[in-house]
Amino acid sequence: MLKGGHKRAIADWFLSPNTKWCGRGHSAERYHHLGGASRADMCCRQHDYCKLNIPGMTTKWDLFNYRPYTISHCSCDQRQRRDLSSMLRVPGTKWCGKGWSARNYVEMGGLSKADRCCRQHDLSCPFWILGFETKYQVFNWRVNTLMHCSCDER
Secondary structure, three states: OOHHHOOOOHHHHHEOOOOOOOEOOOOOOOOOOOOOOHHHHHHHHHHHOOOOEEOOOOEEOOEEOOOOOOEEOHHHHHHHHHHHHHHOEOOOOOOOEOOOOOOOOOOOOOOHHHHHHHHHHHHHOOOEEOOOOEEOOEEOOOOOOEEOHHHHOO
8 A cells, every 4th residue: 555545556567657548558537637747648648549459468350469468450569660759859849859850941840949950950961870770881879860970070
């Protein structure tokens, strides 16, 4: 028992911190209840409500899901892929991190000074390697773009 007489369910230990929907099961009492990481929670909740899924350790459509968690049809995971790429960008920016989400050159996020710097940095250097990609026989293991030394001189 925890303070206040509340029991912590074992399932809660398998949820991502500050969420009610991300992990094995969910702890939300209602559909609209979200944790502090509300954007992540909305994404996980949407994924959880995918009708084309196979719960963990069960068989459906003659397919056995050997994982301890639910797997969903690829069409439901398209949303996840899009959201994952935004997680690899600096929050509040459209140009800083892996790739960019700006639709045009002048579009900026809430941190416009950082965006201007990242945009200038990323678009002016002729020698660069995107995050988690290999180029010039070098693998960039960082989220951010790796630039040639001459491009980073200030």
